[in-house]
Amino acid sequence: RKEVEQDPGPFNVPEGATVAFNCTYSNSASQSFFWYRQDCRKEPKLLMSVYSSGNEDGRFTAQLNRASQYISLLIRDSKLSDSATYLCVVNLAHRPSNSGGSNYKLTFGKGTLLTVNP
Amino acid sequence: DARVTQTPRHKVTEMGQEVTMRCQPILGHNTVFWYRQTMMQGLELLAYFRNRAPLDDSGMPKDRFSAEMPDATLATLKIQPSEPRDSAVYFCASGQNKDGRFSGNTIYFGEGSWLTVV
Numbered sequence: 001r002k003e004v005e006q007d008p009g010p011f012n013v014p015e016g017a018t019v020a021f022n023c024t025y026s027n028s029a030s031q032s033f034f035w036y037r038q039d040c041r042k043e044p045k046l047l048m049s050v051y052s053s054g055n056e057d058g059r060f061t062a063q064l065n066r067a068s069q070y071i072s073l074l075i076r077d078s079k080l081s082d083s084a085t086y087l088c089v090v091n092l093a094h095r096p097s098n099s100g101g102s103n104y105k106l107t108f109g110k111g112t113l114l115t116v117n118p
Numbered sequence: 119d120a121r122v123t124q125t126p127r128h129k130v131t132e133m134g135q136e137v138t139m140r141c142q143p144i145l146g147h148n149t150v151f152w153y154r155q156t157m158m159q160g161l162e163l164l165a166y167f168r169n170r171a172p173l174d175d176s177g178m179p180k181d182r183f184s185a186e187m188p189d190a191t192l193a194t195l196k197i198q199p200s201e202p203r204d205s206a207v208y209f210c211a212s213g214q215n216k217d218g219r220f221s222g223n224t225i226y227f228g229e230g231s232w233l234t235v236v
Contacts (some may be wrong), residue, residue: 022139031218045227046224068169087161091218104220106163108153108162108163110159110160
């Protein structure tokens with residue numbers, strides 16, 4: 001099983017639609033969770049962090065279910081500018097470092113392509 | 119605006135040639151990642167460094183790939199000899215990691231090196 005799995009997509013929706021992306025992760029020791037956005041031929045950028053209690057940023061709502069190891073992103077009233085690839089990201093403790101503390105690495109899902117049509 | 123700088127932006131090379139990609143992380147960041155992105159595999163972590171020490175290069179084909187960080191302002195990824203299957207976008211990213219969390223809850227990506235091996 002892959003460490004982070006997402007809906008394969010692509011999603012094509014009309015402007016104003018609500019769209020939801022889902023993601024599952026395999027390692028229950030994962031520490032923190034994020035959604036990144038990647039525009040065509042550009043680098044990924046942080047969209048929002050995902051907190052256990054769920055969090056909202058304008059039209060975007062992220063939720064985390066640790067018991068099910070499941071993360072979601074909901075986009076309401078979608079805009080043309082929301083067209084992009086959405087990447088689910090998990091921060092996992094890698095292994096204890098020799099100098100104390102833990103080391104963490106970010107693992108990305110393959111992403112889900114969203115196209116919002118006029 | 120502080121940003122991660124990668125060179126070259128684009129590279130076309132013949133199979134068997136050596137390719138060196140360079141990355142200048144954001145000043146003050148203690149963690150540097152190398153990712154490779156393809157349509158089939160998405161973003162794969164190749165290697166990462168913390169305080170210039172290599173922590174994980176398990177995602178990297180050891181026989182032909184090598185990653186180094188000769189100083190805090192330079193990370194390199196070398197492929198020798200290159201093969202057509204190495205064609206991909208190679209992203210460098212940096213972040214400031216303290217106690218398992220990245221400052222700003224994010225890592226910052228460079229614009230990528232677009233490699234084509236023919």
